[in-house]
Amino acid sequence: MRKLTAAFLAAGAVFAAAPALAADMPFYPPVIDVPDVDYGVSGSFYLRGSAAGNALWSKEAYAWDCTACGATQITVPVTAWGYGYSVGAGFGYETGTGLRFDATVDLVNNSGLTVTHPASSGWRAGDYKVNLRSTIALANAYYDFSFGGNYGYGAAGGAFGYVGAGVGAAFNDISVSGPVGGPTVPSGQNTSLAAAGMVGVGYDFGTIVADVGYRGLYINKITNSAAPPDTAWTDNNWLHEVRGTVRYRFN
Template identity: 60%
Template sequence: MRKLIAAFLLTGTAVAGPAIAADMPYYPPVIEIPDVDYGVSGSFYLRGSAAGNAMWAKEVFHPTATPRNYAITEYGYGYSVGAGVGYETGTGLRVDATVDYLSNEKMGANITGGAPLANGLHTLSLRSTVVLANAYYDFGFGDMGYGAAGGAFGYVGAGAGLAFNDVITDGPGLADTHGTNTSLAAAGMAGVGYDFGHIVADVGYRGLYIDSIANNTAAQPYSVAGAWVHEVRGTLRYRFN
């Protein structure tokens, strides 16, 4: 009898098992697909800058005077504003082209015994359009890294181009006339900034080197070689990405 009951139960289980399994829902296995890492992509940007400046050079050269070289004793002070367009690679490297309008007043030399020049302080008024091609490297601080919307960062850069100068002097003696010249120019930059995403702000130093500032049309022509314009400069960039 016991054997009969056991056989009956086994037969029932064999018949009911597949039916119960058929009634249960089927859930396919979940396959985890990792996110695709596209990296940091490059982007174009527009930029605008404004700066205060101080200009200095070693001496001024007067070819018609005796002696011909006079030490510059007074700094000139002024400002610059500019704009540009550039491209950042997403790796920290970026390049741009900039155009700046630069104004500086009162860099001066004290003339004594420089006939036919009148004795006294002669000061320079400079207006210059500076066109530069620049390259920079942006770097993050510590473990923060750097990228789009990358927070605080530092940068270094360099540029080269041309300066289109318009100059006139003020001082004792005959009134000067405006003169113009074109000169090679170069710059070195360093600073800090903050990346907000589409907007990037930075403040830093730019040392602008103007190879020659000259007025060859004046009654007493003159030139200044190796002028340095030291700037504290703020910049905003807008990314297109």
């Protein structure tokens, strides 16, 4: 009986002391999982390289006709496209919001733009073919937009499309080959306004971004800059390109 009474008394003491013991124990708050904050895509610098096939067209060409040793300007139709290629490189920055900017330099080769000249006192009738080498320097701006996912711009990864525009200068070097027996047209150089519009699609792999697209390149004037009656030139020239480009991000 004494043992049973002692057991009850001990149990009562434990229950009486429990609140005080609980108050002395440290409190650990429940663990809450906080999702990572998505800060979006940060800006980054990049290098780019491009290669393209091109086709050159101009509506008409101009020359001086030596009539009785007096130079008279004449208009001559362009009858065939010129074809060629280009390679280029550039450096740029993408903001992470879809906008990006770069400066590019392209080396253009194009041959075969054909001017069909009528018979005149200064020219032999026949086809005159223009061979163009040009260095194109442009400052460009683009907007990338995503084709899917939860992102609003291509720089976030995956497939994307883009539109862009550029402005700069073309440094042209031309030579002209004419019909057998015709006059020799002097080679020459000129500098002209250049502008471009771009559209295309690509895929963002992370560090590497690849795209393929169209660039319409406007060259205001191509001429050999010779004195009359040896001057030959074309205005409002369009170089149509299909280009592939690879970009490498630094960060």
